[in-house]
Amino acid sequence: MSKKEELLDKLARAIADGDTQAAGKVAEEIIAAGIDPVEAVLQGATRGLEVVGDRFKRLEAFLPDLIQAGDAMKACVAVFKQHIKPEKMAELSRGKIVIGTVYGDIHDIGKNLVATMLAASGYEVQDLGISVPVKRFIEESEANKANVIALSALLTQTSYYQKQLIDYLRDAGMRNKYYVVVGGAPVSPEWAKEIGADGYARTAVGATQLINQLLTSGAKPPLPQPLVINQ
Numbered sequence: 106m107s108k109k110e111e112l113l114d115k116l117a118r119a120i121a122d123g124d125t126q127a128a129g130k131v132a133e134e135i136i137a138a139g140i141d142p143v144e145a146v147l148q149g150a151t152r153g154l155e156v157v158g159d160r161f162k163r164l165e166a167f168l169p170d171l172i173q174a175g176d177a178m179k180a181c182v183a184v185f186k187q188h189i190k191p192e193k194m195a196e197l198s199r200g201k202i203v204i205g206t207v208y209g210d211i212h213d214i215g216k217n218l219v220a221t222m223l224a225a226s227g228y229e230v231q232d233l234g235i236s237v238p239v240k241r242f243i244e245e246s247e248a249n250k251a252n253v254i255a256l257s258a259l260l261t262q263t264s265y266y267q268k269q270l271i272d273y274l275r276d277a278g279m280r281n282k283y284y285v286v287v288g289g290a291p292v293s294p295e296w297a298k299e300i301g302a303d304g305y306a307r308t309a310v311g312a313t314q315l316i317n318q319l320l321t322s323g324a325k326p327p328l329p330q331p332l333v334i335n336q
């Protein structure tokens with residue numbers, strides 16, 4: 106194993122183990138060894154996140170492990186940031202997600218899980234919290250140049266606002282700007298199709314897969330049928 110492979114491996118392990126201190130230290134070693142920091146994130150740190158994501162799927166890791174891994178990721182990126190040219194920074198983000206629980210709904214446990222999984226998977230996540238009006242979702246998505254708007258609804262009544270947001274985007278001629286994905290206990294693939302969403306996932310792990318697939322598919326929103334991840 107070359108010195109470079111060894112360091113990237115060490116970084117992946119530090120992230121997977123959620124070891125913030127080690128992640129920062131290995132990041133310094135990587136810079137000192139003259140390795141491209143963008144490559145280190147893409148080939149090392151991201152691999153660590155995938156490992157912890159897989160463990161989470163197999164119930165071998167839990168939410169605190171994901172949060173720790175996310176923190177370790179932030180620690181290494183903080184070191185790398187000082188050595189990356191601004192124009193290269195975009196390569197580090199897999200995409201920007203604006204997420205929230207829709208208006209009138211205060212359930213946030215599932216939404217928080219989805220947001221954490223996405224952040225731990227390398228996305229820039231703007232979490233707007235609970236009971237978020239449609240207009241605020243749009244304003245924040247515009248301001249943040251988001252790729253995806255993710256809407257959580259736990260009440261049958263409030264899932265209506267998922268439809269309202271998509272209608273709003275369509276009426277404003279903005280529907281092709283964002284993928285809109287929906288989820289929450291009363292939300293089904295049928296509902297996602299009826300309201301013209303781009304995707305539905307049943308769980309937080311599924312939500313990450315869904316967004317990975319949407320953003321790498323090359324298909325532009327709105328999709329003719331929602332992509333459904335039933336896990």
Ligand code: B12
Nearest residue numbers: 210211212213214215257260261287288289290308309312
């Ligand atoms: C905990 C809870 C509460 C807590 C919420 C605390 C909090 N901080 O979130 C409190 C006590 C505040 C609460 C209040 C109410 N609740 Co409540 N609540 C629940 C309960 C028991 C669990 C929800 C939960 O957290 N599940 C665990 C998480 C992990 O699962 P999840 O939210 O489904 O999220 C997962 C997926 O859905 C998905 N997902 C979630 N969001 C998204 C988004 C995207 C984009 C994607 C892709 C995926 C995705 O990924 C998540 C992780 O895998 C459910 C029952 C249930 N079994 O769902 C009722 C339930 C949702 N509540 C219900 C009701 C009626 C209410 C109240 C109206 C009660 C009342 N009369 O006051 C109020 C509503 C207040 C309001 N305006 O929102 C009903 C809704 C019925 C319906 N279909 O409309 C339920 C189903 C209970 C029932 N069987 O009647 N509730």
